[in-house]
Amino acid sequence: MRIVEILATFMEMTDAIRAHVEEKVGSLEKFCENYSPCDVRVEVGKTSDHHQKGKIWRAEIMMTIPGASLRAESVEEDLYAAIDAAKDDVKRQLIDFKEKRIAH
Numbered sequence: 807m808r809i810v811e812i813l814a815t816f817m818e819m820t821d822a823i824r825a826h827v828e829e830k831v832g833s834l835e836k837f838c839e840n841y842s843p844c845d846v847r848v849e850v851g852k853t854s855d856h857h858q859k860g861k862i863w864r865a866e867i868m869m870t871i872p873g874a875s876l877r878a879e880s881v882e883e884d885l886y887a888a889i890d891a892a893k894d895d896v897k898r899q900l901i902d903f904k905e906k907r908i909a910h
Contacts, residue, residue, distance in 0.1 A: 807831075807832075807834065807835045807838045807844040807846060808843065808844065808845050808846065809827075809828065809831055809832075809846045809847075809848065810845045810846060810847050811847050811848070812824060812827050812828075812847075812848045812849075812850070813847075813848070813849040813850070813851075814849075814850055814851050815849060815850070815851030815852065815864070816851045816852040816853075816854065816855045817850075817851045817852055819850075823850065823885065826886060826889060827848050827850065827889055830889055830890060830893040831846055831848060831867065831893065833893070834846075834869075834893065834896060834897055834900065837897060837900040837901065837904070838869075838871065838900070840904075841871035841872055842872070843870075843871075843872075844869065844870070844871050845869070845870045846867065846868070846869050846870075847867075847868045847869075848865070848866070848867050848868075849864075849865070849866045849868075850863075850864070850865045850866075850885060850888070850889060851863075851864060852864065853881060860883065861881045861882055861883050862881075862883070863881065863882055863883065863884060863885040863887075863888045864879065864880070864881045864888055865879070865880050865882075865885070865888035865889040865891070865892040866878070866879040866880075866892060867879075867892045867893065867895075867896045869896055869900075871900075871903075873903075873907075874903050876896055876899045876900065876903070877896075878892045878893075878895035878896045878899065879892060879895075880892040880895065
């Protein structure tokens with residue numbers, strides 16, 4: 807699995823945020839063992855530059871594997887929670903895709 811890019815929108819990318827994204831996306835590697843190439847793009851940030859409270863943090867994970875393009879987006883009140891929720895959604899999609907292939 808290869809993380810192609812990590813983008814930040816309406817915010818500055820810090821080392822802590824980058825490390826959290828790499829850790830969470832890296833945990834998906836065991837689900838991508840049988841798929842090569844497996845490219846991942848991640849975009850994190852605020853939904854807009856002028857909102858200050860509420861569900862303003864957004865994380866989007868786009869994964870390309872042979873036979874499918876998976877995409878998950880989450881909007882939460884906390885950036886780390888948004889990253890975790892998007893990761894969980896991509897994980898679910900990977901498991902569903904794998905089960906469909908086994909069933910056929």
